[in-house]
Each structure stands twice: as C-alpha cells, then as structure tokens.
Amino acid sequence: xxxxxxxxxxxxxxxxxxxxxxxxxxxxxxxxxxxxxxxxxxxxxxxxxxxxxxxxxxxxxxxxxxxxxxxxxxxxxxxxxxxxxxxxxxxxxxxxxxxxxxxxxxxxxxxxxxxxxxxxxxxxxxxxxxxxxxxxxxxxxxxxxxxxxxxxxxxxxxxxxxxxxxxxxxxxxxxxxxxxxxxxxxxxxxxxxxxxxxxxxxxxxxxxxxxxxxxxxxxxxxxxxxxxxxxxxxxxxxxxxxxxxxxxxxxxxxxxxxxxxxxxxxxxxxxxxxxxxxxxxxxxxxxxxxxxxxxxxxxxxxxxxxxxxxxxxxxxxxxxxxxxxxxxxxxxxxxxxxxxxxxxxxxxxxxxxxxxxxxxxxxxxxxxxxxxxxxxxxxxxxxxxxxxxxxxxxxxxxxxxxxxxxxxxxxxxxxxxxxxxxxxxxxxxxxxxxxxxxxxx
Amino acid sequence: xxxxxxxxxxxxxxxxxxxxxxxxxxxxxxxxxxxxxxxxxxxxxxxxxxxxxxxxxxxxxxxxxxxxxxxxxxxxxxxxxxxxxxxxxxxxxxxxxxxxxxxxxxxxxxxxxxxxxxxxxxxxxxxxxxxxxxxxxxxxxxxxxxxxxxxxxxxxxxxxxxxxxxxxxxxxxxxxxxxxxxxxxxxxxxxxxxxxxxxxxxxxxxxxxxxxxxxxxxxxxxxxxxxxxxxxxxxxxxxxxxxxxxxxxxxxxxxxxxxxxxxxxxxxxxxxxxxxxxxxxxxxxxxxxxxxxxxxxxxxxxxxxxxxxxxxxxxxxxxxxxxxxxxxxxxxxxxxxxxxxxxxxxxxxxxxxxxxxxxxxxxxxxxxxxxxxxxxxxxxxxxxxxxxxxxxxxxxxxxxxxxxxxxxxxxxxxxxxxxxxxxxxxxxxxxxxxxxxxxxxxxxxxxxxxxxxxxxxxxxxxxxxxxxxxx
Numbered sequence: 001x002x003x004x005x006x007x008x009x010x011x012x013x014x015x016x017x018x019x020x021x022x023x024x025x026x027x028x029x030x031x032x033x034x035x036x037x038x039x040x041x042x043x044x045x046x047x048x049x050x051x052x053x054x055x056x057x058x059x060x061x062x063x064x065x066x067x068x069x070x071x072x073x074x075x076x077x078x079x080x081x082x083x084x085x086x087x088x089x090x091x092x093x094x095x096x097x098x099x100x101x102x103x104x105x106x107x108x109x110x111x112x113x114x115x116x117x118x119x120x121x122x123x124x125x126x127x128x129x130x131x132x133x134x135x136x137x138x139x140x141x142x143x144x145x146x147x148x149x150x151x152x153x154x155x156x157x158x159x160x161x162x163x164x165x166x167x168x169x170x171x172x173x174x175x176x177x178x179x180x181x182x183x184x185x186x187x188x189x190x191x192x193x194x195x196x197x198x199x200x201x202x203x204x205x206x207x208x209x210x211x212x213x214x215x216x217x218x219x220x221x222x223x224x225x226x227x228x229x230x231x232x233x234x235x236x237x238x239x240x241x242x243x244x245x246x247x248x249x250x251x252x253x254x255x256x257x258x259x260x261x262x263x264x265x266x267x268x269x270x271x272x273x274x275x276x277x278x279x280x281x282x283x284x285x286x287x288x289x290x291x292x293x294x295x296x297x298x299x300x301x302x303x304x305x306x307x308x309x310x311x312x313x314x315x316x317x318x319x320x321x322x323x324x325x326x327x328x329x330x331x332x333x334x335x336x337x338x339x340x341x342x343x344x345x346x347x348x349x350x351x352x353x354x355x356x357x358x359x360x361x362x363x364x365x366x367x368x369x370x371x372x373x374x375x376x377x378x379x380x381x382x383x384x385x386x387x388x389x390x391x392x393x394x395x396x397x398x399x400x401x402x403x404x405x406x407x408x409x410x411x412x413x414x415x416x417x418x419x420x421x422x423x424x425x426x427x428x429x430x431x432x433x434x435x436x437x438x439x440x441x
Numbered sequence: 442x443x444x445x446x447x448x449x450x451x452x453x454x455x456x457x458x459x460x461x462x463x464x465x466x467x468x469x470x471x472x473x474x475x476x477x478x479x480x481x482x483x484x485x486x487x488x489x490x491x492x493x494x495x496x497x498x499x500x501x502x503x504x505x506x507x508x509x510x511x512x513x514x515x516x517x518x519x520x521x522x523x524x525x526x527x528x529x530x531x532x533x534x535x536x537x538x539x540x541x542x543x544x545x546x547x548x549x550x551x552x553x554x555x556x557x558x559x560x561x562x563x564x565x566x567x568x569x570x571x572x573x574x575x576x577x578x579x580x581x582x583x584x585x586x587x588x589x590x591x592x593x594x595x596x597x598x599x600x601x602x603x604x605x606x607x608x609x610x611x612x613x614x615x616x617x618x619x620x621x622x623x624x625x626x627x628x629x630x631x632x633x634x635x636x637x638x639x640x641x642x643x644x645x646x647x648x649x650x651x652x653x654x655x656x657x658x659x660x661x662x663x664x665x666x667x668x669x670x671x672x673x674x675x676x677x678x679x680x681x682x683x684x685x686x687x688x689x690x691x692x693x694x695x696x697x698x699x700x701x702x703x704x705x706x707x708x709x710x711x712x713x714x715x716x717x718x719x720x721x722x723x724x725x726x727x728x729x730x731x732x733x734x735x736x737x738x739x740x741x742x743x744x745x746x747x748x749x750x751x752x753x754x755x756x757x758x759x760x761x762x763x764x765x766x767x768x769x770x771x772x773x774x775x776x777x778x779x780x781x782x783x784x785x786x787x788x789x790x791x792x793x794x795x796x797x798x799x800x801x802x803x804x805x806x807x808x809x810x811x812x813x814x815x816x817x818x819x820x821x822x823x824x825x826x827x828x829x830x831x832x833x834x835x836x837x838x839x840x841x842x843x844x845x846x847x848x849x850x851x852x853x854x855x856x857x858x859x860x861x862x863x864x865x866x867x868x869x870x871x872x873x874x875x876x877x878x879x880x881x882x883x884x885x886x887x888x889x890x891x892x893x894x895x896x897x898x899x900x901x902x903x904x905x906x907x908x909x910x911x912x
Contacts (some may be wrong), residue, residue, distance in 0.1 A: 126843040126850055127786060129873030139778045154846055343467075345578045346446060347778050348748070380825045 003071045004035065004051045016040040018064045027055045027144035029075060036060070036072060065293075078323040138162055217312035228374035233412040236369040236381075237420045241431040243385060245404040249434075261331065266382065266404070267359045268330035271303045273430045274355060274380055275321040276437055281423045283355045283414055287375040295414060304353035304373060305333060307340040314340045315373060317353040361385060361404070370409045377414050380427070394424050403429065443549065445471035447776060448563060448576040450555045450720070453481020455753030455765025456582030457539055464546040470858045471549040472557045474563050479541035479550075480532070482584055483762040486604045489535055491627055492793055493528045494609070498634030499795045499857075502667070506832065513635045525846055530545040548588055559720030560746050563787045564722075578748050578776045581728075581736060582769060585714040585754035592617060597682040599707045603628060612636050613706035615688060619677050621648040623792040625711035625835050626664060630794045632709075639668040640692060640705070642675045644712075649792065650841045653805045653817070654856040659835050661796050672696055680708065716755045725778035740782040742772040750776065788829075789849075791860035796836060799863035802870040803841050803851035815850060816842045818876070822856050824907055829889040833857050838892035840866075840876070842900055847875040849897075858889055865893055 016038035023035045027148060034046035053075035060066055060073075121181045128145040129152075130138070136143040137159055148165050150157035203209045214222065246269070254264040278285040278301050287296040301322040304315040316336035339345045359382040370381035383405040389398035408424045415423075430436045447463040449456045452474035460472040460479075476485060483489060504514045543550045551574070553567025563574045589604040598605070599613075606628045614637065618629040621643030633639040641648075641664070648671065649657050649663070667672055675693030682688075686704040716734045727746040729737045736751040738744055744751050750772040753765030767785065774781035787802040808815040822828035822836035836856020843850055852866025869879055879897035884890045898904035 126846055129848060131872045132785075135784065136781065139782060139784075153877075154848060154873070156873050305672070347776070348577060411746045427630075 002051045002053065004049055004073050004075065004255070006047065006066055006068050006070050006072055008068050015065060015067045016045075018060050018062050018066060020062055021058055021060060022046075023058065023073070025055050025058060029053065029055060029073075030390065035376055038066070047072075051093055068262055087318075113160050127157055128157060134159050134162060141166055142403050159165065165168065215311055218315070218329075221313055223372070223373055231374060232372050232377075234369070234372060234409050234411040235412045235415075235417065235420060236366050237424050239406050239408075239424045239428050240403045241406060241428040242390065242401050243404045243431055246431055246434065247385070247402050253276055262327060262334055264330050265333065267305060267357060268326050268333050268362065269431070270357050270359065270380065270382060270427075271305065271318060271321050271329050272324075272326050273427055273437060274357060275301045276430065277301055277423055277426050278355060279322065280426060283419065284378045284410070284423055286377055286414055288377070288411070288413060298354050300354070302352045302354050304355060304356035304376070305336070307337050308359035309343075311339050311343070314345060314350065315353065315356055316340050316349050317351065318421075319352065355379065358382070365405075367405050367407050370407060372409050372411055377411040378423075379409050381409065383407065442573045442575065443471070444575040445469050445549060447471075447580065447773065448473065448574055448578070449582055449769075450474075450481035450563070451481065451582035451584055451753075451755075452476065452539075453582060453584050453765060454483045455584075455751060455767075455769040456481065456580065457543075457583060458581050458766035459752065459769030459773050460548055461542060461546060462770050463776070464542045464548050466773065466777050468631055468773075469549075470546075471551055471576070472543065473551045473553065473563070473574075475552065475554055475557045476536070476569075477552065477826070478536035479543060480536040480539055484535050485532060485540070486607050488762055490528050490532055490607045491603075491631070493531045494524075494607070494631040495627060495793050495795075497524060498631045501634045502795055509833065510817060512645075514684040519612070519637075521609065521612065528607075544547055555720070557720060560726045560748050561682060564758075576748075578750065580769065580772050580776075581614040581720065581744075581749065581751040581755060582753050582765065583717045583720055583755045584765075585760050586717050587710070588715045589710055589712045589797065590712060593677060593708075593710045593712070595680050595682055595687070597687065599682070599687050599693065600680065601707060601709045603709075603711055606632075606711075611645060614638060615686070615705045615707075616640070617642065617677075617687065617703070617708040618713035619704040619708060620713070620759045621645075621650075621671070621673070622711060622713065623649065623790075623794075625709065626660070626662065626792060626794050628709055628711065629668065630664065633667040636705075640670045640672065640703070641668055642672045642677060644674070644676055646674050648673075649798070650693065651804075651806065653839070654852050655805075655839070656798055656800070656837060656853050659837055659855040660792070660794060660796060662835065663796060669786065670700075672700075692887060714754065714760055716757075718755050740784060741775045742768055742783060742839055743775065759788060759790060761788065776829070785871070787869050789863045791863060793860060796856045797835065797859035798855045800853040800860040801851065801863055801867045802849070805839070805841055805851070808841060814844060816844045816900060818896045820896040820899055820907065822889075822892060824895070825887075825889060826894050826906075827889050827891065830887065831857060831896070836889070836892070838862070838896050840879075840896045840900060842876055847877065847900070849874055849876065849879065852893070854892075856889065856892075862893065865890060 019037040019039050021036060023029055029049045030052045031050060032048045033441065035049045036047040037046050038045055052402070055073055056076050059071050066072065103370060128148065129150055130145050134157055135145055138148065141162060143162055143165060145157065148157050150161050154156055160351050250264050250269065273297050282297055285298045285301065289296055300320060302317050302319045303321040304317045306388055307316060315347040316339065318332055319338065321329060324332065339349070353373065353376060354378045355376055358370050358379060360368065361382050363386040365383040367383050370379045372379050385402050385404040387400050388403045390401040390403065392399050406424060406427065408420060410420050446468040448471040449460040450473050452472050456474070457472065458477035460470050464470045466529045472479065476479070487579065501517055504517060507514065551565045551567070551572060553565040553570060556566070558564055561576055563576060565572045565574065587604065589602065595601070603624050605686040612632065612635045616632050616637040616639050618625045618639060618641045621641050625641060626648065629639045630640050647654065647657060648661050671693065672693060672695050674695050675691050678690040678692045680687055680689050683704065686706050688702065688704045688710045689708065690702050691700065700752065717737050718730055718734050726749055728749055730742040731737050735757045736744055736755050738751050738756050742750045742752050752768035752772050754760040768783050771781045771783045789799060791797060791799040803815070805815070807818055817839055819837060819839040823834040828834045828836055833856060839853045840849055841851035842848065849869045851862060852869070854862045876897040879894060883896065884894040895904045895906060899907055902909060
C-alpha cells in the first residue's frame with residue numbers, strides 16, 4: 001500500500017481547493033496520470049500521480065481544501081514510489097517533506113489537544129472578569145470576551161477596553177471583524193467608534209445648533225451602512241433601459257390589476273426582472289463568509305425593496321420573488337410598504353434578503369450609487385425615467401424614447417466587472433424586451 | 442381568529458415577564474394560561490403561598506424562643522381557616538396585580554389551554570371558548586409539574602404533592618415527607634411548626650443533595666430539632682392506604698427495625714419536578730426534546746423551530762422562577778432583534794427554611810468534583826454582632842475564590858435572612874469582583890451583610906472579628 005501525497009506545487013503554493021477528483025476506487029493509475037484538478041491561488045492545475053497501482057481509497061473529494069503533504073489517495077501497488085531515476089528522488093524528497101508535514105500535522109494535532117486541554121483549563125479558570133453589561137456589549141460587537149485584555153483591577157474588562165480592542169482590529173484592517181459582519185446585524189457602532197476617534201468641533205462657535213438623539217432606526221441604518229461601506233469594495237455600473245413600450249403596457253394592464261386591488265409599479269416589474277436575473281447570474285445571489293473562506297450561494301430568491309418612511313429607511317423583503325408574478329409582487333409590495341410606513345413590519349419580513357432594489361425614480365434623479373445591503377452582494381438603484389431623443393439606426397433619425405436610468409452597485413470581491421455589465425445588460429434587455437423574461441427568466 | 446406578534450404560552454413568572462417586556466417593546470402580545478391571572482405555579486401554588494406559610498412558621502419558632510429572652514406569649518393557638526385565608530389573600534392580591542398589569546399593557550390574555558396547530562397557529566380552548574390565534578413568534582413557558590414515581594402513586598387525598606400540601610386542609614398528627622430537597626424541607630418545616638410530627642425520608646446520604654455539606658449541616662441541625670426523624674439513605678418501598686392512615690414500608694441502613702413499617706396520617710411526595718413539555722401539537726413543529734423531556738434551546742432560548750422560543754422550567758434545571766423570568770426577557774429581546782443571550786455567571790438558589798440556606802455561582806462541592814483549585818473563606822456567625830443580637834449564631838457565610846485572581850466565584854450562606862444576603866454575592870460574581878473589592882466596600886453595622894465583607898477579610902488571613910495567631 002502506498003500513499004499519494006500532495007506534492008509541492010510551486011512557489012508559495014501550499015494549499016488548494018479540489019475542483020474534481022479524476023480517479024475513483026478500483027481504477028488503475030499510472031505514474032504522471034492526472035488524478036486531481038486543484039484550484040490554487042495562482043491557477044487551476046492538474047495534479048499528476050507519482051505512484052502507480054490500483055486505487056484503494058480516495059481521501060479527498062471535490063470542494064475539499066487540501067494542503068501540501070496531505071494524503072490524496074492510497075494505491076495497492078505493482079510498483080511503489082521511487083521506481084526510477086531522478087523522479088524517484090523528487091518523490092522521495094517530497095515524501096520526506098510529506099512526512100515532515102505529517103509531523104507538523106501531528107504537532108498541530110497535539111497542539112490542538114493541548115488547546116482543548118487549555119480550553120477546559122480556561123473553563124476551569126474563572127470566566128473573563130467583565131460585568132453583564134460589558135459581556136452583552138462584547139456579544140453585540142462580535143468580540144470574544146475571553147480574548148479581551150482588561151485594564152481594570154484584577155484584569156477587569158471595561159466597555160472602553162472592548163472598544164479599544166475593536167478599534168485596534170479596525171486599524172489592523174480587519175474591517176468590522178468577521179463576527180460582526182457574520183451576525184448580519186451590525187449593532188453597536190463599530191465604525192461609529194472609529195469616527196468618534198476624530199473629535200467634533202464645537203459647532204456653537206459658529207451659531208446656534210440643536211441636538212437630537214438618533215432614533216433606533218437611524219442609528220441602526222448608520223451602523224449598518226457604515227459597516228457595508230467599509231467592508232465592501234463597491235463598484236457602480238450605470239445603464240439605461242428603453243421602457244417606452246413597457247410603460248405603455250404597464251399603464252394598460254394596471255387598470256386590469258387595479259380591479260384586484262393593486263397598481264402595477266415599475267418597482268414590482270424590476271423585482272420580477274431581478275429575480276429572474278439572479279437565476280442566470282448566481283454569484284449575484286451570494287454572501288461572503290470571510291471567516292470560513294467560503295462563498296455562500298443561495299438557492300432561494302428573496303428581494304429586498306427599500307422603503308422611505310417618516311422615521312427612516314426600511315428594507316422589507318419579498319420572499320420567493322421568483323415564484324410570484326408581477327401583479328402578485330405589486331400587491332405584496334404595496335402591503336409591505338404600508339406596513340413599513342406604519343411600523344408594523346415583523347423582523348421576519350425584514351430578514352433573509354438576497355438582493356435589494358432601491359427605486360428613487362418617484363422623487364427624481366439621473367443616477368446614484370446605492371450601497372450594497374450587507375451581507376448581500378449587489379443592489380439595483382432606479383432613477384427617474386425621462387423622455388430622451390434616441391438615435392434610430394434604421395431610420396437615421398432621433399425618436400423620443402422613455403429611458404430608465406439604472407445603477408447597479410456590487411461587491412467587487414465576488415463579482416467581476418464584466419459580470420456586472422452582463423447582469424445589468426440582461427436586466428436592461430429584459431425591460432426593453434419582456435419576451436427575454438419569458439424566454440430565459 | 443386573532444393574531445399576535447408574540448404569543449406566550451404559560452403565564453408563570455417566566456411567561457408573564459416575557460409577555461410584559463414584549464408589550465413594552467411595542468409588540469402585539471397574547472398571553473395564554475388556564476388561570477384567571479398571570480402567576481403560574483410560583484404565585485398560585487409554589488413560592489408565594491409557601492413563603493407566606495414559612496413566615497408564619499418562623500414567627501411560631503421565634504415566639505417559642507422568646508422565652509429565653511424573657512418574653513412569654515403562652516402556647517400559640519393556630520386558626521387554620523384564618524391562616525389559609527391569609528395565604529389565599531396574598532395569592533389573590535399578587536395575581537390581581539399581575540392581572541392589572543396585563544390590562545394596562547393591553548396584552549390579549551387568553552384563558553385556556555393552548556394547542557399548537559403549526560409553528561404560527563395556536564388554538565386555545567377555554568371554558569366554553571375556542572379561539573385560533575396566528576402568531577409570528579411563540580414563547581413556550583409551560584413550566585413543570587411535581588414528579589411522582591410509580592412506587593408512590595396512590596390515589597388517596599392523604600398522599601399530597603406540593604400543590605395539595607399548600608392547600609393546608611388540616612394539620613395531620615403525623616406527616617411523612619418523601620424527599621429531602623428544598624420543597625420537602627420547606628413544607629415539612631411548615632407542618633412541623635404547625636404541630637405535625639414530621640418524618641423526612643431522603644434517598645441519598647444527605648439533605649439537599651449537591652449543596653455544600655458545611656452549609657447543609659447547619660440547616661440539618663435545626664430541621665432535626667423540629668422534626669421527629671430525618672432518615673437518610675432511605676427508600677419508600679411501598680405505600681398503602683388504610684383506614685387509619687397511609688402505611689409505608691421503608692428500606693435503608695439508617696432505618697431502625699421497628700420503623701420499617703409505619704403509618705402516617707398524611708404523606709407529602711416531594712421528590713422533584715418534571716418539565717411540562719407535553720404540549721398538544723408540539724410534534725407539528727420542529728421543536729426537539731432531550732431524553733429527560735426538556736425542550737432543547739440554544740443560548741438565545743430558540744428551539745429547533747426558528748420562530749419558537751422556550752424558557753423556564755420546561756427547558757432545564759435549575760427550575761427557579763427568577764431564572765425563568767430572566768430567560769423570558771432574553772427570548773423577547775432576541776425576538777426584538779437584540780443580540781441577547783442567556784449567559785449568567787451566577788443563579789442564586791434559596792431554601793426558605795429556618796435558617797435559610799442560599800448559594801450562587803460555583804459551590805465548593807462542584808469545585809471538588811471538577812478537581813478545580815479554589816480557596817474557601819468562611820466566616821462563622823458566632824463572630825457576628827448582629828447574629829448575637831438575634832440569638833442566631835449558628836449561621837455561616839462562605840466565599841469560594843480563585844486563588845490566582847482572587848475573584849469571587851461562588852457564595853454560600855446559611856442563617857436567617859440568607860436569601861436576602863445572597864443577592865450581594867450574585868452582584869459580586871456578575872461584576873467580576875475580587876476579594877479586595879468586597880473587603881474594601883463598607884458594609885453597614887450591625888448587619889449580617891458584614892459576614893460577607895469579613896469572609897473576604899478571612900481570605901487574606903486577617904479579619905476584624907476572627908483572630909488567627911500568626912504562623
């Protein structure tokens with residue numbers, strides 16, 4: 001029995017994600033036969049076998065993260081490693097390295113067990129010296145209270161110690177910390193504290209001022225958007241859709257829909273189009289789990305819609321938007337907006353969004369750069385449709401067309417520029433030619 | 442059909458605390474319970490009526506002791522009807538109060554038993570009413586009921602549980618208390634003070650299993666003085682109803698031969714409580730139970746069904762009202778979108794006997810079992826001026842401390858008023874106080890609270906009222 005161990009793959013490459021395993025149990029592999037497709041930081045490579053024989057056991061599967069030195073498969077060999085010449089040497093050396101790594105792994109494990117021991121020791125050691133209020137603040141900030149150094153007597157941890165820790169983390173560039181982002185609800189002014197490091201001038205020097213407490217909604221919005229703005233490298237892509245025909249159809253059909261108690265709105269149509277687009281561009285329906293180093297792809301389509309209320313911005317969520325038609329979406333949207341305005345939205349109605357739509361067209365504007373609603377990765381902004389002269393190639397004239405400005409902001413960490421354009425073009429085409437929606441959506 | 446944003450099933454101290462907070466946070470709340478007003482077991486047939494009777498029991502004992510101080514009252518005459526009606530009045534006033542609070546908060550109080558139709562629908566059947574409620578979030582606070590092992594099941598009103606014992610039908614000449622836990626000790630003390638000959642039978646080798654022995658010993662001496670017998674390591678093998686009383690067969694090394702079979706006028710079964718998780722329709726949700734029947738929740742009190750929360754006795758030990766209330770508030774904060782969790786460092790427990798026994802945080806017994814190195818600092822009440830004035834020097838205060846950080850990890854107190862004293866211990870532990878903090882906080886003189894301060898002094902080897910020769 002011989003193990004095939006992941007050899008060194010190149011400069012500074014120590015790990016990779018298995019894309020595909022090319023052999024299975026019972027297969028016979030020969031030397032240099034590709035057995036693994038591996039995606040590394042640098043490139044996707046096929047990993048050739050250095051051993052030959054019948055595969056007894058495959059130790060990895062697609063999606064696994066494997067390290068240099070890790071056992072990939074076991075063969076029962078007609079010939080073991082080190083069969084011939086120079087390659088043999090490399091194999092040996094890689095084998096040695098592998099053993100070395102194995103040792104490292106063992107040490108790691110040993111360390112793991114001591115950590116476990118240490119952990120139970122920590123459990124035995126007194127819990128972090130922090131009062132209930134500080135412990136709750138730590139929880140809200142996503143900080144492990146046991147990892148905070150207290151400056152009080154006996155190492156007691158104060159709220160200031162916590163804030164200092166978070167500030168340090170921000171300075172280190174670990175923006176808003178994984179824990180905080182993960183919870184999805186960034187609660188207690190992580191970024192606000194960073195801003196607070198710059199003291200405000202005394203405004204009364206220049207005239208009268210009035211101070212008002214921030215409302216809960218306002219504070220939460222501020223915290224949430226600051227976190228999103230700092231964590232996400234934003235790109236905003238603009239485009240315009242010719243909705244001349246769509247608008248006529250909308251007016252025509254809205255009379256029919258009105259009988260059912262709703263008006264067909266451009267927002268409702270946009271939600272429908274976006275829901276369809278998310279099926280075609282799944283990376284727009286994802287979240288980043290920085291802690292796990294994973295991208296979370298969602299198999300459901302819930303669309304958030306920004307609603308302007310007297311007490312601030314709220315984003316109710318239309319669940320399973322892809323399974324509803326435009327009339328249904330418009331009815332639900334009207335109901336949710338009304339609930340938002342009278343403060344009757346439940347938490348569930350504001351959670352679980354995959355993508356958000358913000359239509360400011362009712363108020364005006366030619367374009368804007370919406371902020372992605374973390375942990376979502378993209379948001380579509382809609383401005384006011386305007387009649388514009390549009391060049392008609394076939395007649396060589398300008399015709400008055402109703403053009404709708406669209407602004408798509410996305411998280412550049414998961415979405416490439418080209419995909420941003422493709423997504424927004426698809427949305428534009430679906431609005432210009434609803435047949436696209438029927439065909440592909 | 443009505444609807445609610447938060448529906449709470451069970452209006453005990455956990456359930457009503459949850460409902461009240463939810464209402465105060467602007468939620469539309471339904472509170473469901475078979476009783477006319479919120480209170481649950483605690484107020485109707487637990488903490489409150491038992492403490493009313495224990496107060497009277499203590500008064501009777503004090504009156505007797507007053508002879509030593511030159512005050513003679515003569516033999517007390519107990520008007521049982523009047524005592525019962527006083528107890529009922531206390532319960533009525535308290536539940537009337539919670540009922541008022543329900544009205545002020547505009548909570549929809551539904552009297553009846555709830556059945557879960559699905560995660561978002563309840564049916565409540567009351568006396569002639571039948572109502573369906575749609576809910577966004579559900580908080581299960583159904584509490585617990587007295588446990589009764591098969592050997593002790595006897596359909597005879599003379600075999601009581603805590604509920605019927607609190608009804609105080611009469612004062613039996615002889616009473617058998619099965620179970621040396623806090624319920625058995627408290628109710629046994631009440632009946633003993635009223636004149637019953639009480640025999641306490643405990644299966645394990647000591648009263649209040651799990652509690653530090655040095656504290657229990659103080660209590661056991663006093664309880665031993667007012668009861669006829671305390672039989673440890675003893676099991677009740679069988680019970681039989683006879684015309685002349687309840688005939689029991691006891692088994693255990695400590696049982697003298699002539700006491701193997703005895704007849705008692707009444708028996709009280711107080712061997713613990715079990716979770717009331719047999720909620721109709723629970724199986725229609727994803728809520729899971731553990732092998733002991735407790736509803737499984739995470740630290741945010743959320744069950745496996747994301748919109749359903751559970752709190753209090755039905756989710757686990759210790760089954761205490763104040764723990765339930767705290768959990769109820771946590772659940773509602775989580776529902777309201779707060780990142781709250783149930784993460785106490787100390788849950789106080791109080792046995793309201795005479796003397797009272799209370800503890801919180803780590804106990805010395807737990808530290809020993811875990812092989813954990815701790816320091817224990819004790820202050821015997823014989824050195825307390827206040828205890829002397831009360832003629833109660835049998836008490837003891839102890840701190841369990843971390844030797845390295847000098848942090849207070851646990852506090853134990855036995856003596857009159859221990860239940861009140863323990864609150865300082867809870868605050869000290871929750872705030873992460875160390876022995877110096879407690880030592881340097883000025884405590885009022887002369888009070889029993891000084892015993893906590895002086896325990897901290899003992900930790901450092903020098904206390905005002907305890908002399909230790911230099912080594």
